[in-house]
Amino acid sequence: MEELTFVLLSLIVLSGGLVFLNFLLKKNEIQEFIKKDCNYRGFTAKDGSFVSLSPFHPNNICYIRAGLAWIGIIFYYFGFQYVGIEFYLTSVYLDAVDGMVARACKLVTEKGEKIDPLYDKATYLPPIIFLFSDLTIVYFFLFFETIGQFVFRKILDYQKRSGAANNFGKIKALFAFSIFPYMFVVQNCEYIPDISQQLMIICTFLSLCSAVFKLIPNKFYADILSILNLLCGVAGIVFISNGKFVSAALFVLLGQVFDVFDGRAAVKHGGTKAGPWLDDIADLASFGFCPAFMIWEIGDNVWLKIIAIIFLFSIIFRLVRFVTIDKERKDYRDYIFFGLPSPAGAAVVMGTCLISKALIIIGVVTILTSLLSIGSYKFIHLGRGIAKQLPRPAMIIGSAALLILLAYLRRIDSQLGIGYFFVFGALSYIVLSEVYRKRLSI
DSSP states (O other), X not given: OHHHHHHHHHHHHHHHHHHHHHHHTTSHHHHHHHHHHHHHSEEEOTTSOEEEOOXXXXXXXXXXXXXXXXXXXXXXHTTOHHHHHHHHHHXXXXXXXXXXXXXXXXXXXXXXXXXXXXXXXXXXXXXXXHXXXXXXXXXXXXXXXXXXXXXXHHHHHHHTOOOOOOHHHHHHHHHHHHHHHHHHHHHHOTTSOOOHHHHHHXXXXXXXXXXXXXXSOGGGHHHHHHHHHHHHHHHHHHHHHTTOHHHHHHHXXXXXXXXXXXXXXXXXXXXXXXXXXXXXXXXXXXXXXXXXHHHHHHOSOHHHXXXXXXXXXXXXXXXXXXXXXXXXXXXOOTTEEESOOHHHHHHHHHHHHHHOOOHHHHHHHHHHHHHHHHSOOEEEOIIIIIHHHSOHHHHHHHHHHHHHHHHHHHHTTOHHHHHHHHHHHHHHHHHHHHHHHHHTTO
């Protein structure tokens, strides 16, 4: 219990530091002080470039954090675990700091984009190799990390394209950084289940995606993510046909993650003409067919079949209306949905099916969800609306905590727990949407 309390308190203090730093970096005088210090303290290299020696320069923060991480690992190895973890967590904190300073003070450099992911790997790989007894998944992780860093980035240099980390790489780094302190807690607290293997599998998958996506032209990002969402829907249908409802629900949840990113990719990088329709087809498979098929497969009751068909057609109606009508409305904004978004509707329905098999409960929840979906009540987009209003550290820590909770529920094979996770997650979104709808005066 002491180990868990220590890690949690350290994360709270460091997160508070990030929030305070974010506040400071918004002040012009702070920005000017950092830029002047970075420009005055340094020397001119042989190639004519200026090398800053300021400790405030993002590149130097990167070097410092890597050194702190290694000091922490050494302390940990020689038995000073608390000291080692504190150094390591401080290093992870500085990983967020260097990016914040670079963006706020306009100190982003090509060199910084290259060394940041390299020093990330130098930080989280040693403790993973040191602590893991089953190295099979670690070998795969190392392979993808090496290919991404030293092969794919060379190709990008040859093509004169940016080697900055993409979203897959950023999420992978977040979970890879968390494995060391998590295993510290697990090894000292017997009552906390060990899901480090599951976290490593997630990191390995994200490492593969991060490497592959670096070589793909940006305009195809959104379409590929939509295809991944579609594949999650197909996998969900296969699992439901085999009676594995929990696995199906988890694949639909993964599809929701891809759905969030494909929208962001489309806004940031553009897309193809087929993008909106491909997105809708993927949404229909994951958030329409999967929940409807789950209701259909629960029993032979004719009313369940009717309810399943009603839900499916409500999702079809909503998706078609979004592409053909909603986007043409004068009050349309890219952060507004007219009607309950299909991912939230799928989460409510599938969560309810995991919690209860009672016809009356499933029927009432599904009909209400269908009505909300086809209605015109305004909901705020999770990624483009709500997430932008929340502090970034809170989003990162909250997302990590939810994933760990979900992995724990999966490990103990709690269908009921995962069902409540889905339902409360969707209800939390609805509440947040209403709060920010009023705050944005929509």
